Amino acid sequence: MRIAKKPMARMVASVVGALALLTTGAVTAPMEAHAASLGRACMFEAPRGAYGAGHAAFAIKVRGEANHWIYGSFGSTNDGPVAGWIKGGSWEKTRAHFTSVRDKDHNNARYYTRYRCVNTRDGDAKRAQSWYGAVKRRGYNAATNNCLHMSMAVFKGYSEILRKDKRLESATGNTPNQYYTKVLPAARWEVSHQL
Missing domain, CATH: 1.20.5 (Single alpha-helices involved in coiled-coils or other helix-helix interfaces)
Incomplete structure (x- = not known):
């Protein structure tokens, strides 16, 4: 032919x-x-946690894998050891975990009620876990090393793009609720999703 x-x-x-x-x-x-190759970070939030200041937790997508996430938190008496915890699994398992946590201080109501996410062109799950370990070793401190510090350390360890984003202020001086409702939207994270 x-x-x-x-x-x-x-x-x-x-x-x-x-x-x-x-x-x-x-x-x-x-x-x-490009969805599988993008990094993705999500902050889960419990607005009534810490006597109304809020409680933050993290989830990061393992790049190169279609549906594997690392997620955890620090300092919560509602969802694990006070020193913090970290787990891995699918997005469905991640959401199911945060949905299942109950608020012991509020008649066993759902503790985490919302989350915000952002995509990033980079993302290193091993480096994020290393930053998690460094924050955890310093020990919990309500003012200088709390759940928000932990979440932001994981996000900034995960992504150099997020680490260099000047709109993501220091966790010190912010409550998780303030960070979730003011700082993340200013940094162009997605709209809040309900659990």
Whole structure:
């Protein structure tokens, strides 16, 4: 079978043109095509925790895996040892864990009630776990090493992009509720999702 030169030349020109558009950023591939390679970080929040100051927990997606997450928290008497905890599993398992935690101080109502996420082009789960270990070894301190410090350390250990984002203020001087409702939206994290 012989292919005419003119149609072949047109096909080559259109492929070259499409590649040029993709490399210059004029056209981008659909988000779904890159979803597995993107990093993703989520803060889970219990607004009534810590006597109304709120309680924060973290979840990070393991890049390169379709559905594996690392999640945990620090200093909560409602959902694990006071020193903190860390687990791994699917997104469904992550959400199910946070949904199942009950608030012992409020008639066993759901403790975590909402979460916000952000995608990032990078993400190193091993480095995030290392930062988790460093914060945990320092011991819990309500003012300088609490659940919000832990969550932010994990996020910033996970992603250099998040670490360099000046909109993500220090956890010191912020309550988890303030951080969740003011700082994360200012840093363009997604809208709040209910559990």
